[in-house]
Amino acid sequence: MNTAIKERLDAYVSSKGLRQTSQRNSVVEEIFTVDEHFTVDELLDRLKNKGVKSSRATVYRAIRLLVEAGLLVEIDLGDGNTTYDPNFIDSPTHNHLVCIDCGQVTEFADSHLEMLNDCLSRRMGFRPVKKSLRIEACCDKLRNLGSCPNLIKARINGKRMPNGKR
Amino acid sequence: MNTAIKERLDAYVSSKGLRQTSQRNSVVEEIFTVDEHFTVDELLDRLKNKGVKSSRATVYRAIRLLVEAGLLVEIDLGDGNTTYDPNFIDSPTHNHLVCIDCGQVTEFADSHLEMLNDCLSRRMGFRPVKKSLRIEACCDKLRNLGSCPNLIKARINGKRMPNGKR
């Protein structure tokens, strides 16, 4: 796990007069070691599998703290779940493309996009502070080959149902 | 209210073997006459003020039907509420800029943005189907004049609290 993140969190924790606890540290460790987006239930499963004991309430509280500290960002992948993305520290302006066939999420950043957001906002009389862009798309693999390798994987994991149902 | 919308809804309703009801028609009428984004509670208030009698459950069911029919789009303005936008029929590719000072929402569309989304998606091996972009920004008025006219209005309506609390 990135030490810069640990330092920023420690700074935030002590500035607020909070304390170091083993439960919270385990949760933070898990989030920023795996370093991939997750839902609360997914994180809870991962913790359970690793034998980390931390209650649901504590996990919710740790997540809230990380969001307040600016280390974790809540994102919406359009699947009805609240998802958290720990990757904005390394890549502050990234966006998400969600494959509507297999659910695979691709992160991408583009300077032209940032430029355009900035210009458009200013033209309307605003200074952009934060943006969130999600593109939903279907993959060429499925279109051309009739099957998308990730689709199979996603179904096995119970993440995508044949029709699009949740 | 736009007759094209009524026609599309009627077509959808009869194709699914559903029925015309006064409650549903009132809800639809209200949504597409005012033609602005709304939360369920706001819509319910508007209906109550106009003396339209339609239960909360019926309003939820009507909204769901309109979303299924593609006439209404669920959007996320980042305030923790589910918002619905009836304006995608007239302006299929528009985006939202939310003023973080006053909460004012500005809709905008831009062809360069569409082009860029398309190119970026293709480069990653996808065909874009749908996108959602929200820019959060602060307004020059507040920055330069020390006050934003909409802020006052928003507070009166109880939409923005002094700090950013909900």
Add this chain to the structure above:
DNA sequence: GTTATTGCAAATGATTTGCACAAGG
């Protein structure tokens, strides 16, 4: 008449919170 629709109240699911006990500094 048959079947969809409504309104109510109860159920659901995600998240938050009150409280008694445990633990950090």
Add this chain to the structure above:
DNA sequence: CCTTGTGCAAATCATTTGCAATAAC
């Protein structure tokens, strides 16, 4: 010690649903 953190269970909030009565067609 003193105060924050934890775990549990209960509370909350938005949304959905079961059901009996009502109304389309």
